[in-house]
Amino acid sequence: MSRDCGAKHRTEDGRRVGSLGAVVAPDGGAGGNMIRVKTWLDSWPVYRQLTGSDPFGRGKAARSKATEATVSRTATADRVLKSVCPFCAVGCAQNVYVKDEKIVQIEGDPDSPINRGRLCPKGSASKQLVTSPTRVTTVKYRRPYGTEWEDLDLDTAMEMIADRVLEARRKGWQEEDGGKRVNRTMGIASLGGATLDNEENYLMKKLYSALGAIQIENQARI
Amino acid sequence: MPGLGASFGRGGATNFLEDLSNSDCIVIEGSNMAECHPVGFQWVSEAKARGAKIVHIDPRFTRTSAIADLHVPLRMGTDIAFLGGLIKYVLDNDLYFKDYVVAYTNASALVNEEFADTEDLDGLFSGFDAENRMYDDSSWQYDPEEPNHSGAEQPAEAAEQERTDDHPDVKKTDRAQAAGSGGPTIPAKPRRDETLQHPRSVFQILKRHYARYTPEMVSEVCGIEPEVFLQVAKWVTDNSNRDRTTAWVYSVGWTQHSVGAQYIRTCSILQTLLGNIGRPGGGIMALRGHASIQGSTDIPTLYNLLPGYLPMPHAMQHATLDEYVADAAGKAGFWGNKRAYMTSLLKAWWGDAATAENDFAFDYLPKINGDHSSYRTIADMIEGKVSGYFLVGENPSVGHPNGRMNRFGLANLDWMVVRDLQMIESATFWKEGPEHETGELAPETIGTEVFFMPAATHVEKEGTFTQTQRVLQWRHKAVEPPNDARSDLWFYYHLGRMLRERLADSTDPRDRPLLDLTWDYPVHGETQDPDAEAVLREINGVGPDGRALNSYMQMKDDGSTSGGCWIYTGVYADEVNQAARRVPAKQMGLAGSEWGWAWPLNRRMLYNRASADPAGKPWSERKKYVWWDEDAGEWTGSDVPDFEKNKRPDYVPPDGAKAQDALAGTDPFVMQGDGKAWLFAPAGVVDGPLPTHYEPVESVVENALYPIQANPTVERIPGPWNRENPSRSEVFPFQVTTYRLTEHHTAGGMSRTLPYLSELQPEFFVEVSPELARLRGLSNGEYATLVSARTAIEAKVLVTERMRPIRLRGGQVVHQIGMPYHWSYAGISTGDSANDLLGIALDPNTHIQEDKVSTADIIPGRRPRGPAMLDLVEDYRRRAGVQSGRVGVNGRDPVEADAGEGSNL
Ligand code: SF4
């Protein structure tokens, strides 16, 4: 749980990040060697811990100059949206920070009665679902017996899929089976993941049923 | 989850995660909660800090065990023996919660004279049909009460249904899962003996069934010391009474077995006897593995279900709406309103085209007549029977057992649409993968046309997930998806729109369902994204006044109301998206009633009427939750009562009462036909009314309790691509289990592609004990090869004492191997796929595969490359007496080689 542990992550560009998302300067904030002793002592966390009001070093004593100078991405975001972690079924609530129409940070929502602000490594990494370097964001097409992917525009792909759905439906149509009316097609099957929204599952089941497709399955079986 | 559905009436977790903090004892079994549901585990830690005992029962020592007060390393696949032993301990020592058991369970019900137990029939129940390997459950029924109080005058349609109920085609369709909300239907309420002494009472049958599950037997079967068993028994029973409660937590460590539903049934029986259901800190917490896997069964993309656990119409039983609702007509419990729920669904889908005259368009629905589940469909694909396949956020090449068989299926399609964020293995099977290395697949032979359609992430679309405790939470859209990426809502809405446009002039009656479909959703923005809230409102349902319904109690069977999923009615109550509520936790009680919305009707703890005694008073001050307020004339407490608000505790149904009116004020299990929790399941579980210990399909140990080795009704899909390891084979001498890591997610499409997570867990490994390492010459950090009758895979070896060999009483030593199953060849972090090693053998209730225990051999070094790999595996098959697994081009025609000596498959 990211809140419980002081371990640091690295960002994509190699900077280190505290578990709450504040970027830590590369030099760790140790300062130069020309500073006066008092300042130098002050910059030593143990000294601050022993002399200040923070003996366990969880608050002020642990703050360095670099920390003071750091502005978190959550502070400069244009807006914050309420969301939910898409991995496991605990359903941790998330705050999604957006700046310039880009996701800049995702954090646990402290208001949630379920996760109380915490996220595990997967939830903490969920921003990379959006920014992953290997994410594919354009349509790819592989023709029968083809050896490579080809590009295809979205509208053409949709038209081609619609044609194939009608053809497969016709090919696999059964009016009766074993003397009983079944009015269905065995030509189309579907398998959905359990990260689908309820609204999506609903439209899928509704459309498939109207088409007569019955081999409609989900990760929930697995 | 038929295990829970058949026991209590709904297939969902009975309690909520936060409520675990109220527990006095928590048993985590079949789950590594600390690593697989890490943030949920904080509530276990919270309970521990308050003094609760934590027990972890699991073959592997994990982080969950590290936090527990006691870790019980039982042999994999033996949980029914362990839990059965606890049931016997509770019964023998009179430690069950007597008042609770008499009032709220079917302990006093009398069972049919014809019923015979596994004790009488050497491991089988009465009604076994050896030819079809399935049960006729008619002898498991209750002895019916006369005169018939439930008011179930039997319509002709229902009688006809009973005649066809035991037809193999009907049984195969997994009606058990329809018990997800609404227990299985029973013909009538039973005769009862409240002294529990009648020899045919459920209570006495239970005693006899578990008579041989002694601590010594548990110790022999599970491979643990009797003292360890007795310690668990003591903690659990000390913490289960009026003042104290124990919770049980499970996950896929239980469901993914050939007797998975029965694992959950055993736990349900135990927790019911202890009086832990419907009470704070008690219950059975089913931890589901995906953000909306609960939602995906509630609004199912499952072949045998319609939304709200209404069954798909079956060709042999449901030609008309009357026939469809006949089993529920006149029945007690809320399932008695099935007709209203179904009519409202039909109105939601077909609007004005659904009229009383045309049976509300019931005939528009296609009918099922057999097993059309996922694995069966893959076998059909290999045979070329399926043209097109949609994969929507799913990666079966890695996530399903027997990846090889799955890939052969994909290689024999006409076309396939993959909707995902990343180039998952299931999208690239035609050009890469293990079968390309062996020469079994090549692009030039694969005709499958593939469309990769990029998907939107969770922050690029709006909608609801239903998490593990039935809470729907709305997500707001934060940004637009990039380039061609679109939500699945967008994809299906526009595909439907285009299909309807293409067929607009059709006069073919088969196109009417599509053309009459209600399909006008408002769209937004440049990409014409459909409005998810409009869909959610349709799911909720609308009344005759055009306003959103507040409760499914308002649904009518005359076509004046609509609603796409009756159990979700209320999520849009008062025309407000209740799933978007975000009242901070600090401003609410523990139940968190104003955070999102829980089905049914925002009840956070199910069956909570049982937290009060029959008179309606809390069982104790300490465990007070929901109770009857005589002055106000209503149920009240810290949650929405899971009971009719104004039904008095002393209400007795008059003769002829129907639906909920036929349930008494002391019947907390309102979805059950008799209002009771089921210790004995007269219906709804196809492999037996009581759980019985069978060994896994692939086991190295002989069943110590019965002459029947494995579940006699297990479902198999035989073929050269799905060979089974024979049990107790020296060729496959070790047990294997699979599991998840904190840093990865299922088949890896959402985790092996993320730099952070790939860095945290960079490669595939297997865990073995130091003893097994010595036995097989394996070294830590070096490669090993694992072989089964399916294939061979390689992995880095992690030698660790977390895995322990089990010494059984006869001296047999059982070695167990652990394998995380996240890897395959694509992504940033890669490795062989653990699931390739596994075969497909299915729980007959759920058609869920036995993943959690199988057998294999392990040898040092890397696996062979190229065709040599096929020779290695074929050699193992031959030595084990298994038929050849060689296949022709694209996995089609089997290449029949010599079956080995003693081949039995
Ligand atoms: S992922 Fe979370 S728990 Fe793990 S090291 Fe990072 S902060 Fe700690």
Ligand code: SF4
């Ligand atoms: S943050 Fe972790 S525990 Fe929470 S929902 Fe996501 S994956 Fe599950």
